[in-house]
Amino acid sequence: MRNQEGYCLGIESTADDFGVGIVSFKGEILANVNDTYRPEKGGIHPREAARHHARVAERVIMEALRRSGLKPKELSAIAFSQGPGLGPCLRTGATAARALASYLDIPLIGVNHCVAHIEIGKLISGARDPVTLYVSGGNTIVAAFEAGRYRIFGETLDIAVGNCIDVFAREAGLGLGERQPLGRVVEEKAAKGENFIPLPYTVKGMDLSFSGILTATISLLKSGKYQIEDICFSFQETIFSMLTEVTERALAHTEKKEVLLTGGVGSNNRLKEMLKIMAEEHDATFYSVPKEYALDNGAMIAWVGVLSYKYGLTIPINESFVKLKWRLDDVEIPWVEENYAD
């Protein structure tokens, strides 16, 4: 294990965010700059998002360097999100990372996006060995460390929960012309809801399904019989209860003492509240992650770059292909000790 001082620059570009972070080998975050692609309407178009990333890449990298106060030659390694994600977006970030690593003649590190969310969550919140619920527009995963890897204890069988919320919100015409995330708009409406309308509750063992509830919620909407506030309330209560139940099963199974919530959907206050109640019933501590580090960001890639670099996990440029479907539990994690006993 290498233990010298140094800095890693990380590039995140799995979806609509182009982010650059710079983190020291000690885990200090010196810069975390982000630029988000905003479609005029609808969801993310991968090629349009990639075009956006290519346009802002230079500016975001320069801004991160300026904020860190470092010169490019002071960097020790370049990390990039190698997957999972949207192909064109991943390739744009990877191209920038390869160019930097090759120009500065420093090692390149391919980082798994999901590992990065968990590791930055732990660094920022102070959780040491949590059951993590990672919920975003592209991912819905319950994971915990066991035998050298982050094992998946539950995941979605179809669409991600954030995707489910966004599609519903767009169908309902929510958030038109507003700058805030659709999940926030749904949360605000839900807070005013009072009447619970039953919706499909789909937990299969430890896994979840969101496509049925999405269809059912949209038909509630189209029936015109219900208030939008009540629909949002019922929708949120159902999907978040499902997520909490699966997290609870993983917690009971692993007998861990911490629960960590991260990802974009993790900023929802009702979801936080449910997980907190559940964790307390199991004598576990609940941790959440501030938005800057819960959403996709460059600092998380840089931080896993640091951890990987210390274990010599660098990759040659000619083997740095992006991996669109790279699973969290495919990655060996040598830096987490198995025994957390104090």
Added chain:
Amino acid sequence: MLIRKGAEASLYLETWHGRKVILKKRLEKKYRIPELDLTVRIQRTKHEPLIIHKAKKAGVPTPIIYMIDIASSTIVMEFVEGNRLKEILDKLSHEERRNLCKRIGVLVGKLHKSGIIHGDLTTSNMILTPEGKIVFIDFGLSEQSFETESRGVDLHLMKRALLSTHFTNAEECFNSIIEGYREVMGGKTEEVLNKIEEIEKRGRYISER
């Protein structure tokens, strides 16, 4: 008397009208709003006995259901006397173990053939009675499906359970189970075995690769 506390339900051993029974009580979850919590618990309290009944009709011994109390989401069922297979499997002779595993395979085949996926096939959930019957318990995670994927996952979980609790005999046991399974499922068995192989390669279960 509380004998087991799971994430979803607690099991109590009680006497009920002179009989030894198991009370399975689904616990209230404070994180769910009461309306939803009640709906989920009622649905599951009704669903489990239905599947248990269906399994019986398919020729798979399961506990007798005495009563369902929807209001307290409790199922009162027969306490099955005997030993859990988990405790005795490794103590049997080679021949006895082979026969027993084959019989398990036949029973799993009967479940699958009638569209039942157990969802938690472990040797803790099978009891060998003094009369020599194998009784399947705990259908709490069960679902109805005729899909190869679900069948594959069901048997894959069985294999994983064998590997973790009966390590030295796991492979032999699993092969005997498949032998029995084949007697019921016939040609479908290969499809399921291929599916298991595919599931194991998905990376999710990489530790057994």
